[in-house]
Amino acid sequence: MADGWLSTTHSARPGLEVLGALLLALVTLVFLPGPGLDAVAPARVQMIDTDTGLEALSGPDLPGSPIHYHAIERPAGIAWMVWDDVPLPDDGTPPAVSLIGPLSATIHFNGVVIGRKGEPGATRDAETAGPIDSLYAIPPGLIRPSGNRIAIRFSSQRAGYTPYAVVHGLFVMPYASDPRRSIRYYLPLTVMGGSLIALIASLMVRTRTTGDRRGLWLVAALAGLVLAGAAEISRSLINYPYDWHQPRQAASLAGLAVFGTCWLRFVQLRWPAAPRIATAWLAATLAAVAASAVLVTGYDGKSAFALA
Structure with missing residues (x-):
């Protein structure tokens, strides 16, 4: 029975491994403790x-x-x-x-x-x-x-x-001489970014070895996440004039949109549905992303809705 189950899931194994690695990276991002901040803020x-x-x-x-x-x-x-x-x-x-x-x-x-x-x-x-x-x-x-x-x-x-x-x-x-956010503020994101870059490299090697070009959609999806993370971490590297805040957030939003779109496309190719259903689902998702980017106030809200 075990051999039958293994043979049944063998074709799905690479996709399940990638999904597991992504979930592990996201759990790391959510649950790693952030740096302490010895600061007092007003109640009002x-x-x-x-x-x-x-x-x-x-x-x-x-x-x-x-x-x-x-x-x-x-x-x-x-x-x-x-x-x-x-x-x-x-x-x-x-x-x-x-x-x-x-x-x-x-x-x-x-x-x-x-x-x-x-x-x-x-x-x-x-x-x-x-x-x-x-x-x-x-x-x-x-x-x-x-x-x-x-x-x-x-x-x-x-x-x-x-x-x-x-x-x-x-x-x-x-008081500190440097007003920028410490890179420690982005420690969980930095850890996840390193994991994603390693995962991109392994996927590129696997795609080249197997000749299965569907893996390129995963590479593009993870590259979008890396772009979003790099845009976020850049705040600790450059204390830019605040009118550059919108382009930085727009780059992060674009990276998350690339991730969601390419991930969805990979899933459609890896576990195909009827062509019309797949096309309609992708079109509806892209329309929802575009609507949230226009209608939602603030880039944090835009990114959350677009990614969801």
């Missing part, structure tokens, strides 16, 4: 959707409304966000303000400018795009025993798209 910030000026923010009664910084949408012009009662470390570690996302900003600590992330502007031409990641030291002489305030004047005129969240991160953390 006060969002003022107009260029009110720093003087109007000097009193205890602030205009605007409290909101989580992840929920801040791209303002029409220049806006402000204020973080009150900022907690600061008392262990002697030099603190800094980290501001991350597709926006330009001027950062004030207790009424004094401590950093400029580009230059905010009411129009695209008036704004200078700042780096995607930024970190600004807080001078010790500005720190009060309590009641510290961070006020940020910002705009996002050069994003090129409507971000799901303008502020990706707002933290107080230990």
Whole structure:
């Protein structure tokens, strides 16, 4: 009986091995622990959707409304966000303000400018795009025993798209000379990328040995995943101006779309269905990918829907 089962599944074995390797890589990506981040974020910030000026923010009664910084949408012009009662470390570690996302900003600590992330502007031409990641030291002489305030004047005129969240991160953390994300942040993705490159090499050798060109669809699918991963990891290598964030995310979306399309095509060739059904399924899938790329807000959402 065992011999009969083995002979039945022999033809499917290469495809099952590749599927198992992919699942192992994805499980590794999901469950490997990420690096720890010794940082403090605000529970809420006060969002003022107009260029009110720093003087109007000097009193205890602030205009605007409290909101989580992840929920801040791209303002029409220049806006402000204020973080009150900022907690600061008392262990002697030099603190800094980290501001991350597709926006330009001027950062004030207790009424004094401590950093400029580009230059905010009411129009695209008036704004200078700042780096995607930024970190600004807080001078010790500005720190009060309590009641510290961070006020940020910002705009996002050069994003090129409507971000799901303008502020990706707002933290107080230990100062570092390099504002870029550490490569450790992408450790699971780096591990999976190395596995995928090794898998691509083995598939190319197998395709050349067997002459079965269907394997090239798998090679193209995995190359799409590598492209998406390389676009993501590039953020830790280059602290690019934030108006390059859209092309980087578009490259990642394209890589995921290539992966999904080529994987589906390989499955159709490896375990063929009726030609009309296969063509209709592929066409419907590509239409759904195109619709999600147009209709969904934010590239993380676009990528998730397209890949699904």
